Amino acid sequence: MSTIWDVAKLAGVSKSTVSRVINNGSCSPEAKKAVLDAIEKLNYQPSYFAKNIRTQKSMSIALVIPDISNLFYTELFKTVQEVAYAHQYMVILCDTQHNSDYEIKYVKQLINRKVDGLIYGTYKMDAKTQSFFVSLSESLPIVFIDYAYKRYENISIVATEGYQSTSEAVKFLYDKGRRHIAYINFSRDVEVTQLRYQGYIKGLEDCGLAYSSNVVYFPSSRKKMDGISIGYHGARKLLSRNQKIDAIMTAADQIAIGVNKYLKEQKIRIPDDISLVGFDNNAICEIIEPTLTTIAQPINSIGTTAMQILINKIKGIDNPEQRIFMKGNLIQRNST
Amino acid sequence: MSTIWDVAKLAGVSKSTVSRVINNGSCSPEAKKAVLDAIEKLNYQPSYFAKNIRTQKSMSIALVIPDISNLFYTELFKTVQEVAYAHQYMVILCDTQHNSDYEIKYVKQLINRKVDGLIYGTYKMDAKTQSFFVSLSESLPIVFIDYAYKRYENISIVATEGYQSTSEAVKFLYDKGRRHIAYINFSRDVEVTQLRYQGYIKGLEDCGLAYSSNVVYFPSSRKKMDGISIGYHGARKLLSRNQKIDAIMTAADQIAIGVNKYLKEQKIRIPDDISLVGFDNNAICEIIEPTLTTIAQPINSIGTTAMQILINKIKGIDNPEQRIFMKGNLIQRNST
DNA sequence: TTGAAAGCGTTACCAA
DNA sequence: TTGGTAACGCTTTCAA
Numbered sequence: 001m002s003t004i005w006d007v008a009k010l011a012g013v014s015k016s017t018v019s020r021v022i023n024n025g026s027c028s029p030e031a032k033k034a035v036l037d038a039i040e041k042l043n044y045q046p047s048y049f050a051k052n053i054r055t056q057k058s059m060s061i062a063l064v065i066p067d068i069s070n071l072f073y074t075e076l077f078k079t080v081q082e083v084a085y086a087h088q089y090m091v092i093l094c095d096t097q098h099n100s101d102y103e104i105k106y107v108k109q110l111i112n113r114k115v116d117g118l119i120y121g122t123y124k125m126d127a128k129t130q131s132f133f134v135s136l137s138e139s140l141p142i143v144f145i146d147y148a149y150k151r152y153e154n155i156s157i158v159a160t161e162g163y164q165s166t167s168e169a170v171k172f173l174y175d176k177g178r179r180h181i182a183y184i185n186f187s188r189d190v191e192v193t194q195l196r197y198q199g200y201i202k203g204l205e206d207c208g209l210a211y212s213s214n215v216v217y218f219p220s221s222r223k224k225m226d227g228i229s230i231g232y233h234g235a236r237k238l239l240s241r242n243q244k245i246d247a248i249m250t251a252a253d254q255i256a257i258g259v260n261k262y263l264k265e266q267k268i269r270i271p272d273d274i275s276l277v278g279f280d281n282n283a284i285c286e287i288i289e290p291t292l293t294t295i296a297q298p299i300n301s302i303g304t305t306a307m308q309i310l311i312n313k314i315k316g317i318d319n320p321e322q323r324i325f326m327k328g329n330l331i332q333r334n335s336t
Numbered sequence: 337m338s339t340i341w342d343v344a345k346l347a348g349v350s351k352s353t354v355s356r357v358i359n360n361g362s363c364s365p366e367a368k369k370a371v372l373d374a375i376e377k378l379n380y381q382p383s384y385f386a387k388n389i390r391t392q393k394s395m396s397i398a399l400v401i402p403d404i405s406n407l408f409y410t411e412l413f414k415t416v417q418e419v420a421y422a423h424q425y426m427v428i429l430c431d432t433q434h435n436s437d438y439e440i441k442y443v444k445q446l447i448n449r450k451v452d453g454l455i456y457g458t459y460k461m462d463a464k465t466q467s468f469f470v471s472l473s474e475s476l477p478i479v480f481i482d483y484a485y486k487r488y489e490n491i492s493i494v495a496t497e498g499y500q501s502t503s504e505a506v507k508f509l510y511d512k513g514r515r516h517i518a519y520i521n522f523s524r525d526v527e528v529t530q531l532r533y534q535g536y537i538k539g540l541e542d543c544g545l546a547y548s549s550n551v552v553y554f555p556s557s558r559k560k561m562d563g564i565s566i567g568y569h570g571a572r573k574l575l576s577r578n579q580k581i582d583a584i585m586t587a588a589d590q591i592a593i594g595v596n597k598y599l600k601e602q603k604i605r606i607p608d609d610i611s612l613v614g615f616d617n618n619a620i621c622e623i624i625e626p627t628l629t630t631i632a633q634p635i636n637s638i639g640t641t642a643m644q645i646l647i648n649k650i651k652g653i654d655n656p657e658q659r660i661f662m663k664g665n666l667i668q669r670n671s672t
Numbered sequence: 673t674t675g676a677a678a679g680c681g682t683t684a685c686c687a688a
Numbered sequence: 689t690t691g692g693t694a695a696c697g698c699t700t701t702c703a704a
């Protein structure tokens with residue numbers, strides 16, 4: 001590997017001049033040409049480490065998320081990577097496996113590696129972790145992509161607004177003639193989806209329907225269940241209560257998949273007997289049968305916007321924190 | 337951030353001694369204790385850049401893959417990350433979007449960042465890219481996770497053997513009474529799956545069944561189709577030829593999903609009229625209906641083994657290249 | 673066992 | 689516009 005010294009010698013100038021040419025400092029056209037030629041000839045690339053020991057910039061950002069197999073995050077990664085790469089950043093993906101300890105360990109490692117910023121999404125509620133990230137945000141550019149962080153001020157956040165869109169989906173079911181709308185949620189410590197749940201309650205109210213805890217299911221926080229299991233067990237539980245139910249709304253597509261599975265096993269027809277609505281608009285919505293009506297999160301917009309804000313924060317532009325809440329969009333398919 | 341200097345001053349020793357303590361050089365117990373205490377007190381962490389400018393090690397590895405939304409790679413990432421993290425490596429994920437130009441661009445960037453090694457998977461056949469990676473492998477530790485690279489010597493490779501396992505699956509269908517077994521593959525430039533296809537032919541032979549190109553479908557290389565579309569169009573094409581078909585094998589679960597979709601639209605019963613077999617054992621196999629019989633790749637073993645080999649290569653242990661081909665495992669579900 | 677000092681390859685300051 | 693030189697924070701000789 002050739003160094004800046006080799007370039008300087010070949011071009012007949014000093015290291016400083018070479019550095020200036022690279023970093024767009026002022027120099028004469030002749031010097032510039034000579035340096036550029038030398039760089040070309042030697043196939044010179046500045047050393048990543050040497051450069052960053054001075055600048056303290058790593059040209060890396062991290063995407064810290066709970067689970068890359070969740071299709072929402074898979075898509076998000078792809079978008080983030082694309083924008084990042086266009087701006088010469090590399091992205092370090094950290095899958096924290098829903099584990100707060102991992103989150104903090106990873107982030108400490110990332111700080112040591114001087115990541116220029118990070119995009120952080122989770123969906124567990126854990127006061128200690130939340131305040132860790134919020135206060136970290138004062139010293140490191142962070143964009144939160146989690147609606148639950150809405151309560152904190154002075155942080156930048158891009159997320160799908162779950163309240164309004166869920167309440168509108170209730171209205172949609174109402175207009176389809178459904179009057180007994182159930183809801184299956186993640187456990188109460190998954191904070192993002194609690195706002196979707198609030199939207200459900202608001203929607204019932206708007207339609208003049210009574211709320212009943214008999215048609216609502218939350219798994220216990222202690223049990224570690226994935227979305228599909230929650231949906232499966234939730235549907236079973238709800239139907240075992242002998243309540244009239246003609247629609248089930250869920251806090252996530254994964255949950256709806258589990259519900260779908262249980263209903264089919266019981267020969268309950270979707271949507272004839274029970275309508276089903278998810279949240280996210282994962283690729284699976286088109287694959288399962290019947291295809292799943294869902295509230296789509298605008299993942300690409302979230303990713304692009306979050307990256308744009310992050311890059312601005314890193315560059316020190318646009319200092320005031322940005323708070324952007326995107327609207328969920330009801331995608332109607334065959335399950336309603 | 338405190339530096340090695342601060343530690344040295346607080347411990348009353350020189351920088352050199354501090355460095356030695358950290359890197360297990362020889363020193364007196366007293367010195368060691370003083371330094372450790374100082375490190376503790378100052379919450380000192382060696383600077384990542386300063387350290388690596390000397391050692392030329394980044395403690396990062398890269399996972400270069402064509403598409404993170406392919407569940408095979410999603411799972412692989414999780415396994416690789418886990419092993420990497422346990423050995424203090426961070427992983428840089430590069431989703432190349434099936435694009436050879438991106439692959440090479442990414443890798444040049446990675447080289448500049450001095451990644452200690454990389455795990456490389458693709459599935460396109462492209463002589464130029466292949467030889468790029470093979471010859472890169474001489475100067476940088478690489479583990480290939482692609483069966484297609486089998487032909488190159490002096491490289492390390494961990495992959496699922498597709499030939500034998502596919503031929504055994506043919507035998508399985510034969511034993512179930514199927515005599516008209518069709519095959520749907522990716523286009524011919526997707527090299528990994530061509531060996532699965534060869535296994536299909538071998539399987540027919542073993543069972544004394546005649547091969548017929550009338551029941552085989554390859555999409556054209558030029559059309560950019562995802563797996564699901566290939567399956568959907570492939571099934572339509574095959575069935576339009578008025579050949580007798582009582583089973584369809586596919587080179588990937590994604591393809592089988594498309595086949596499943598088309599057959600259901602045509603009211604063709606699975607498995608009563610046509611059996612269906614995938615390859616990979618994605619999570620979706622359990623979700624679609626009927627659940628999908630498939631040849632499982634041992635993803636976790638592949639990931640763990642690949643990482644172990646990579647780490648050994650990085651550390652200079654186990655120099656002879658390793659070539660490990662794992663057996664695919666037929667998982668029987670309701671589609672057969 | 674220890675410390676001084678010379679690098680590693682950059683950037684950034686300051687004079688010229 | 690230039691070049692010399694001092695950092696940046698570490699590792700690694702080399703003497704002591």
